[in-house]
Amino acid sequence: MMKTKEWQVLGAVIATGMMGFSGVLIETSMNVTFPHLMQEFHTNASGVQWVTTGYLLAIAVVVPVTAYLIRRFSVRQLFTWSNGVFILGLMLDSFSPTLAILLLGRLAQGIGTGIALPLMFHIILTKSPLAKRGVMMGIGTMTTSIAPAIGPTYGGLLLSTLGWRSIFWFLLLILGFSLVLGLRSIPAEQTHPKETLNWGAFLSLALGLTALLLAIDGQSVWLALVSLLPFTCFILMNRRHPLLNLRIFKLAGFAGMVYAFLVFQAVLLGLSFVLPNYLQLALHVSATTAGLFMFPGAVMGAILAPVSGRLLDRYGYAKPIGFGLVTATLALMVMTWFFPRLSFGGLLLGHVVLMTGVGFAYSNLMTTALGLLPIEDHADGNSVLNTLQQFIGASATAVMAQFLAQAVAKHPVTGVVQGSQNGLMCLTMLILIAVIVFGANLIYLKHKASV
Structure with missing residues (x-):
């Protein structure tokens, strides 16, 4: 299949970014509904958190295949498929009568998002000019980094007015617009049908990630040891026909940048679970108010993402990332230390300052990490980074849920405060x-550069 028209890179980034935004928006907007879902479906915090954790696990399992999919199929084909699967998941969840149906729809949305997120960064890395790459990465990352903070606001407003199922109704409109914009912006291109998938490596990695997440969720050392078996199989099978190019971690500086990026992902997802639940269960505010709490920080992160990308293009990565890391760290330390005594306003101020740090560092860490790789390794780096990003997000949500559930079980009255503070202490470390x-x-x- 030959190219029929020119790329419209900004339109393509926005179209794929809207899918990523929608996926992350639902991920965090459902967090504010957990107290309601626990009553409706007769489950506890550990059970209902699979609405988010299962979705993130689906993304983490799908993302490793995207490097293969990008080589095997055209960007236009992948965009169309991922959008269709996402819409199917939204339709299932828009009427879901049981928790099982809700989880099935969330898995479908995870598959769609798992393809869309790496696809967006692939378009930026391969189609945007080098001089504008930082800005484009800022725009792309803005669509996903703002969503964790907007999600609770969106979820809280709809939960209080139209019910939690309406969270999925309105996103059908966004996905429809994304589909039209993407088809107008992404041309048909030549594909490579002879590319084969390493199914053994894929299945063993999926089993390993699932087992490890279950071990984290259940705090099971035995299950964590069991997960080593499929991970060992993956490493052996991956050597013969790489599904993920793990050799990129040997490149100077890459692993360190990846770690810092993943910590920000854990902070974003961890706080989006802890704070809305703490505000409702401990401070007894409404779901709408708990959702609106996250909005000012979301606006700050959204404004700063492309601005920080421009700073990276002009001055390099050290200053914006360093400033963002220090700012976010200080804000989180203060929030953790004074947590039981902070009022709604004090927590709000701390969250806005923290999101200021996120806005300066988050997207620039990903840009810098991928920029350290040779251009031929960008697709693999993109897949590795997105796989780890989603798995860390799922793990952070599961760990925060465990902190909360265990503290409440031990101390029904003060457990919400203690469990939430324990979660913040973990993120601070x-x-x-x-x-x-x-x-x-x-x-x-x-x-190394001076030698």
């Missing part, structure tokens, strides 16, 4: 390590 790793990475890369 991770981001402190990220600051140290980034600083060491910066010194190493500067020394």
Whole structure:
């Protein structure tokens, strides 16, 4: 199939970004509905969190295949398929009478999002001019980084007015617009039908990720040890016919940048679970108010994402990422230390400052990490990064749910406060390590460049 028209890169990025935005929006908008869902479906926090965790697991399983899919099929074909699967999932969840049907729809949405997110970054890395890559990455990342904070606002408003199923109704309109814009912006291109998929590596990786996430969710050391078997099979099978090119972690500085990026993902997803639930269960605010709480920080992150990308294009990565890391770390430390005594307004201020740091660092970390790779490894780097990103998001949600559920089980009255603070302490330790790793990475890369 030959090219029929020219690429409209901005339109293609926005179209794929709208799918990623919709996926992440539902992911966090459902968090604010958990107290309601627990009553309707007669389950607890550990059970209902699979509405988010199962969705993220589906993304993490699908993303490793995208490097193969991008080589095997055209961008236009992948965009159309992922959009269609996503819409199917939305339709299932828009009427779901049981938790099982709701989870099935979430899995379909995870598959669609799992293709759309790497596709967006693939378009940016291969079709946008190098001089504008930071800005384009900022625009692309903005669509997904703003969604975790907007999600609770969106979910809370609709839950209070039209019910939680309406969360899926309105996204059908967004996906319809995304489909039209994408088909107008993405041309048909030549495909490579002889490319084959390493099914053994794919299935063993899927089993390993599933087992490890179940181990994290159930705090099972035995299951964590069991997950080593499929991971070992994956490593052996991946050597013969790579599904994911793991050799990229040997490149100088890449692993450190990836760690810092993944910490921000854990913070975003962890807070989007903890804060809306804490506000409703401990401070007794409405779902609408708990959702609106996240909105100012979302606006701050959205404004700063493309701005920080422009700063990266002009001044390099060290200053915007360093400033963002330090700002986010200080905000999270203050929120954690004073958490039981902070009012609604105090928490809101802390979250806005934290999202300021996220806006400066989050997208630039991904841009910098992928920029350290040779151009022929960009597709593999994109797949690896997105796989880890979604798995860390799922793990962070599961861990935060466990902190909350265990604390409430031990102390029904004060457990919500203690469990939420324990979750913030965990995130604070991770981001402190990220600051140290980034600083060491910066010194190493500067020394390597000077030699």
